[in-house]
Amino acid sequence: MEILRFENVCKRYPMGDGVVNALVDASFSIHEGDFVAILGPSGSGKSTLMHLLGFLDSPTEGGVFFEDRRLEDFSASQRARIRAEKIGFVFQAFNLLPRMTVFGNAKLPLAYHSHPPADANERVHRALALVGMANRAHHKPSELSGGQRQRVAIARALVNEPRIILADEPTGNLDSKTAATILELFEELNRQGRTIVLVTHDPKVAERTKRQIHVMDGRIARET
Amino acid sequence: MSFFSGILNGLGEIWAHKLRSFLTMLCVMLGVVSMVVITGFVEGMFTSWSKNLAERGGLEKISTGNTEPPARQEALASLSKGLTLGDALQLQRALPASFHISPEYELRTTLFRRGKRDWVRMQGVTSAIMAINRYEVAKGRFFTELELRDSANVIVLGTWVANRLFERNENPVGQFVDINGQPFKVVGVFKHYELLFREWNTLRWKNDVAFIPITTGIKKVGRNEKLAWVNVQVDDVEKLGETVDTITNVLATRHNGIFDFKVSTSEGELASFAESKRNSVFFAGIIGGVTLLVSAIGIANLMLASINERVREIGIRKAIGATGRNIFSQFVVEAVALSLCGGLMGMAVSVGAINGLQAILPPDNAPALSGSALVVGFAFSVVAGVLAGVYPALQASKLDPITALRYE
Numbered sequence: 001m002e003i004l005r006f007e008n009v010c011k012r013y014p015m016g017d018g019v020v021n022a023l024v025d026a027s028f029s030i031h032e033g034d035f036v037a038i039l040g041p042s043g044s045g046k047s048t049l050m051h052l053l054g055f056l057d058s059p060t061e062g063g064v065f066f067e068d069r070r071l072e073d074f075s076a077s078q079r080a081r082i083r084a085e086k087i088g089f090v091f092q093a094f095n096l097l098p099r100m101t102v103f104g105n106a107k108l109p110l111a112y113h114s115h116p117p118a119d120a121n122e123r124v125h126r127a128l129a130l131v132g133m134a135n136r137a138h139h140k141p142s143e144l145s146g147g148q149r150q151r152v153a154i155a156r157a158l159v160n161e162p163r164i165i166l167a168d169e170p171t172g173n174l175d176s177k178t179a180a181t182i183l184e185l186f187e188e189l190n191r192q193g194r195t196i197v198l199v200t201h202d203p204k205v206a207e208r209t210k211r212q213i214h215v216m217d218g219r220i221a222r223e224t
Numbered sequence: 225m226s227f228f229s230g231i232l233n234g235l236g237e238i239w240a241h242k243l244r245s246f247l248t249m250l251c252v253m254l255g256v257v258s259m260v261v262i263t264g265f266v267e268g269m270f271t272s273w274s275k276n277l278a279e280r281g282g283l284e285k286i287s288t289g290n291t292e293p294p295a296r297q298e299a300l301a302s303l304s305k306g307l308t309l310g311d312a313l314q315l316q317r318a319l320p321a322s323f324h325i326s327p328e329y330e331l332r333t334t335l336f337r338r339g340k341r342d343w344v345r346m347q348g349v350t351s352a353i354m355a356i357n358r359y360e361v362a363k364g365r366f367f368t369e370l371e372l373r374d375s376a377n378v379i380v381l382g383t384w385v386a387n388r389l390f391e392r393n394e395n396p397v398g399q400f401v402d403i404n405g406q407p408f409k410v411v412g413v414f415k416h417y418e419l420l421f422r423e424w425n426t427l428r429w430k431n432d433v434a435f436i437p438i439t440t441g442i443k444k445v446g447r448n449e450k451l452a453w454v455n456v457q458v459d460d461v462e463k464l465g466e467t468v469d470t471i472t473n474v475l476a477t478r479h480n481g482i483f484d485f486k487v488s489t490s491e492g493e494l495a496s497f498a499e500s501k502r503n504s505v506f507f508a509g510i511i512g513g514v515t516l517l518v519s520a521i522g523i524a525n526l527m528l529a530s531i532n533e534r535v536r537e538i539g540i541r542k543a544i545g546a547t548g549r550n551i552f553s554q555f556v557v558e559a560v561a562l563s564l565c566g567g568l569m570g571m572a573v574s575v576g577a578i579n580g581l582q583a584i585l586p587p588d589n590a591p592a593l594s595g596s597a598l599v600v601g602f603a604f605s606v607v608a609g610v611l612a613g614v615y616p617a618l619q620a621s622k623l624d625p626i627t628a629l630r631y632e
Contacts, residue, residue: 056543077547084545093627094542099240112545152523156544 002068003163003195004053005029009062011048023050024218026062030164030197033189037206038199040215047168049215054087055079055168067163084112088157090151092169093147096156097140102128103137113160127155131185147178150186154185164195171205183208234557238565245562251519252566252605253573253589259512260574261581264591266504271592273497279417279427281356283490286456286468288475290456291486304482307451311478315454317406318474319467322459326352329441335434337389344385346403346434347452348441356457359430364397364412367437371411375439379408382433383416403445408436436530464489473538512601519566520608526554527559527616538620541626548621555617556610563609567602574598 011023023045030036040046050055052064055071064071066082074082083089088109096105106127110120117123128134141149150170154169157165167186171179188207192198198209207210214221238245277283290306319325324331329348331512334341351366353359359366367378381389381396390396400407417427442449458467474486503580531538538551546554582590 051626080542080545080547080550082545083543087545089543091543091629095536095543097537097540099236105587108541109544112541112547112550156610160545 001032002029003032003066004172005063005068006052006139007063007065009052009059009064011045011052011057012060021218023059026220028213028220028223030195032163032195033190033193034195034197035186035210036197037209037212038197038215039201039203039206039212041201044215046199046201046215048218050166050168050197053164053197054089078105080112081114084109085114085160086163088160088162088165090150090153090165090170092155092172094141094146094153095175096152098141101138101140102133102144102152105141105152106159108156109160109180123159123161124155127159128152130158130189131155140194145178146174148180150178150182151185152173154182154189158189158194164197165189167196167198169200170198171200171202179205206221226333226625233554236586237530237558238561244526244530245565248519248523248562249566249569251522252516252563252609253570255512255516255519255603255608256567256570256601257574257577258515259508259604260594260597261577261591262508262511262568263505263594263597264574264578264581266501266508267594267597268590268592269504270497270501276427277490277493279358279430281455281457281490283461283494284458284464285356286452286458286471286487286489288456288471288485288487289452290450291484293482293484297482297484300480300482301484304479304484305450306479306484307454307475308449309442309451311475312451314452314474314478315456315471318470320459321458323467324352324355324455324457326350326356326453326455327438327451328353328453328455329438330448331436331441331445333445334387335389335402337400340389342385342388344434345432345611346436346441346445348438348446349435352457353435354516356455357430360415361412362415363395364410366412367435372437372439375443377408377440377444378411378415379403380412380435381410382414384428384431385434386410386413393523401426403436403454404482406444464491512604516604516608517588519563519605520612523559523609523612524616527555527613528615528619530558531555531616531620534620535623535628535631538623539625539631542623543627543629551623552617552621555611555620556613559609559613559617560606563612566607566609570605571598574601 006026006028009023013020013022026049038046038049038105048057052059055066055074058071071079074223097108100108101125107120107124110116110123125134125137128137131154133148133151133155136144136148136152141152144152154170157167170186171182174182183205186196186198190210198205200206212224214223256329260424272479288307293301293304301556309327310323316325327350331346331348332343333346334343335346347353351369354366361380364380366380367376371378379401386396389401390399396410396413399410402408414430414433436445456467456471458464468489475487476483479485541551578591578593
């Protein structure tokens with residue numbers, strides 16, 4: 001089942017006198033259970049792609065469809081609701097709130113649900129257990145290692161049981177050993193049926209996924 | 225995000241930045257305190273003034289005193305003898321029996337007793353002064369109508385005069401004091417009056433008196449029969465106007481048309497006091513308002529600073545699903561919580577400050593605690609806090625998540 005679809009999506013930014021074509025004519029779709037890598041060197045347009053996937057940005061041309069509905073049909077706050085309820089984000093820099101505990105950080109997306117689930121605390125515990133961080137629930141992020149922080153960030157992305165998880169260079173700030181365990185975690189999550197889109201510049205990371213979308217100079221060079 | 229978790233979140237942020245939050249609260253607190261204390265001073269002035277007014281006969285009192293006749297009547301001034309006991313008797317006939325009419329004869333003289341002497345303001349009076357100026361006899365009695373008619377040599381003393389002439393363990397009642405070589409029997413001593421304590425006793429003038437029958441004063445002690453005052457106390461403030469007219473008519477007739485007397489009421493004093501109170505409250509409001517404005521700017525400044533510090537947090541929150549409204553309410557709640565805490569602290573400190581000032585300052589000038597000032601000050605602080613929080617919160621809610629996430 002298709003979750004996300006890009007149809008001839010273009011993204012242009014005005015810069016000085018000219019225009020920067022960050023993304024040109026991108027078409028692809030992401031289905032339930034997919035494990036996709038968006039692969040490209042820095043400046044290739046993969047960050048723009050990521051922002052468009054996560055509804056943080058709107059295309060200049062073309063259509064982004066989520067569950068067969070056009071992105072333009074959603075208001076800003078509806079997009080925020082979709083992010084809160086159907087999309088999980090994992091960032092390169094972890095982006096945990098430093099003053100909150102692990103538990104508080106993982107729970108954060110649930111606070112922005114239109115109807116916060118009654119079993120919110122159990123969900124947080126389940127998500128933390130899934131990433132192996134249940135025993136650190138009351139620690140502050142500053143007391144954790146990089147890998148552990150990323151696990152908490154993944155728990156945060158899982159807590160709302162999203163349709164799709166978007167991970168932007170999730171291993172970029174980690175050493176190779178830790179990175180491997182995080183990738184294993186993603187593989188495991190995908191085996192359990194979760195849809196994952198992983199943005200990376202590292203072909204070795206991309207190899208671990210089922211499908212790769214190569215981005216080059218704002219264009220989708222090939223899909224493998 | 226539920227309202228409750230928003231508040232918890234806001235309180236958490238306040239706790240996380242203790243110094244910054246404390247400084248903000250301090251701003252609000254000082255705003256509230258300055259407002260409450262300044263209006264308290266005005267309130268205090270008014271309270272002690274109105275207490276004093278009541279002890280002097282209240283609003284119902286009409287004072288008639290001597291004055292220079294107008295220039296055009298100067299040549300005819302000798303047609304009038306000024307205020308006399310006869311005037312008072314005539315007024316008694318002209319005015320309702322329920323009014324108190326107190327003729328007062330002023331004597332400055334020296335009281336002697338066993339080598340002690342005391343220079344006092346002595347007055348020849350009738351029993352009407354007891355009602356008008358609220359005197360009460362603590363020991364002995366006031367002189368009787370018979371003694372008044374007989375011009376008896378009797379005297380009633382205030383406590384200070386009695387204390388100066390008699391030993392502490394002596395009972396003055398029944399003893400004698402000398403005035404111009406004549407013995408006067410002390411028949412009574414007044415109650416000791418104390419509105420506020422020690423040298424700030426605003427009623428001390430009531431303790432420094434010596435009263436003799438007015439007839440005795442005129443015939444035996446004084447050198448003329450001109451009264452200092454004829455005070456009238458009406459039974460209803462509504463009757464002040466017509467009574468002033470009656471007094472003026474009676475006296476004008478008796479003084480052969482010479483206006484060498486002045487009839488005055490406390491209404492003028494009340495009006496001018498009420499006006500100065502209004503002015504003071506107005507200025508107190510302006511000062512308090514400016515202070516609160518300063519505190520509002522302080523809050524706005526701190527909120528803006530805190531937003532700059534938390535751009536990344538805002539980006540994260542937006543990326544994982546916070547709407548602009550969520551962010552807006554989070555920051556407004558923080559501002560409200562800050563100003564609420566500041567306002568509450570301000571109320572507590574105001575009560576403390578006013579109690580402290582009441583203990584330190586001469587009570588005539590001490591502030592009074594005014595409930596309305598507390599409520600208004602508190603409400604203003606909260607409103608200022610909310611208004612100051614709105615702009616920064618709006619800025620925060622408008623942040624673009626992509627830019628915010630890139631922000632280092």
